[in-house]
Ligand SMILES: Nc1ncnc2c1ncn2[C@@H]1O[C@H](COP(=O)(O)OP(=O)(O)O)[C@@H](O)[C@H]1O
C-alpha cells in the first residue's frame with residue numbers, strides 16, 4: 001500500500017480570492033471541470049487534499065504553506081491576473097519553496113511558451129519545424145522571402161487557440177499585415193507567422209522526468225472540411241460544439257499509422273521533450289504531411305488534465321486509469337529535481 005499524502009491543490013481564479021475561499025459553486029461548472037476531476041481522483045486515492053485558488057496575490061500561498069504543510073502541491077494554476085503568460089512565473093515561485101510540486105519546471109514552460117524559441121531550439125537540432133517570422137507589437141516588418149504562402153498567423157504566446165480563426169490562414173501580403181495588426185491591437189501581443197504545414201494533426205502525450213512514457217497517439221480529424229480548405233484547430237474548432245459537429249471535427253485515436261512511422265514519432269517526441277527541458281507531463285502537437293514527413297507544431301507542458309481531454313484519454317488507452325494517472329503525476333512531481 002502506497003503512503004497516503006497530504007496535498008495542496010493549487011488553482012487559478014478569475015477574481016481575487018481568500019485563504020478559505022468556498023469554491024463549491026465554481027467546482028460544479030464546466031470551467032472548473034479539470035479541477036473537479038483532479039480533486040475527486042485525489043480523494044479516491046485516499047490522499048488528504050486542501051485547495052487554494054490564486055488570482056493576483058502570491059502571498060496567499062506563503063500563508064497557506066505556513067498553516068498547512070503538504071507533502072506535495074498539485075499545480076493546476078496556469079494563469080495569474082488572468083494572464084496565461086505568467087504560468088512560468090507561478091512555477092518559479094513554487095521552485096523556491098521547499099515543497100515538491102507536480103508538472104513541468106519553469107524552464108520548460110518558458111521555452112515552450114514563446115512559440116519562436118522552441119522552434120529555434122528544435123531547428124538547431126535538425127528537427128523539422130515550420131519556417132516562421134516574429135513581429136513584435138507595434139512593428140510592421142516585411143515578410144521574409146523564406147516564409148512562403150500560405151502562412152498561419154498566431155499570437156506569439158497564447159494557448160488554447162486564442163486568436164486563431166480561419167482568418168489566421170493568409171495567402172497575400174495584404175492579409176498578412178492585416179492579421180498581424182489585428183492581433184497586435186486586439187490581443188496586445190507579439191505575433192508569429194508560420195509556414196502552413198498541410199497534413200494530419202497528431203497529438204502525442206508523454207510523461208516522465210528521466211525515463212519517458214509515450215501514450216497512444218490522438219488525432220484531430222477534419223471529416224467534413226473539403227480537401228482544398230485550410231485545416232486549423234482554431235478557437236471554434238476546439239471549443240464550439242456546434243461548429244465541431246458542422247465540420248465533422250473529432251478528436252480520436254490516430255488510425256492506420258504505419259508501425260515504423262509510429263515508432264519514429266515516439267522517438268522524435270521523446271527527443272523533443274528532452275530538448276525542450278520538459279518534465280512531469282506534456283502533449284506535443286505535430287503535423288504528418290502527405291509525404292510522410294513529421295513536422296513539429298507546438299509543445300504543451302502541463303496540458304489540460306480533464307478526464308475527457310486528449311492527455312487522460314491517451315493514458316487511459318494505455319491502461320492507466322484516471323486516478324492512477326493522477327497518482328503517477330504526483331510521484332513524478334515528488335521525485336523531480338528542480339534546481
Ligand atoms: N504552422 C502551422 N501549420 C499548420 N497548422 C498550424 C500551424 N500552426 C498552427 N496550426 C494550427 O493551429 C492550431 C493551434 O496552433 P498552436 O500553435 O498549437 O496554438 P495554441 O497554443 O493556441 O494551441 C494547431 O493545432 C494547428 O491546427
Ligand SMILES: [Mg+2]
Pocket residue numbers: 160161285298
Ligand atoms: Mg496547440
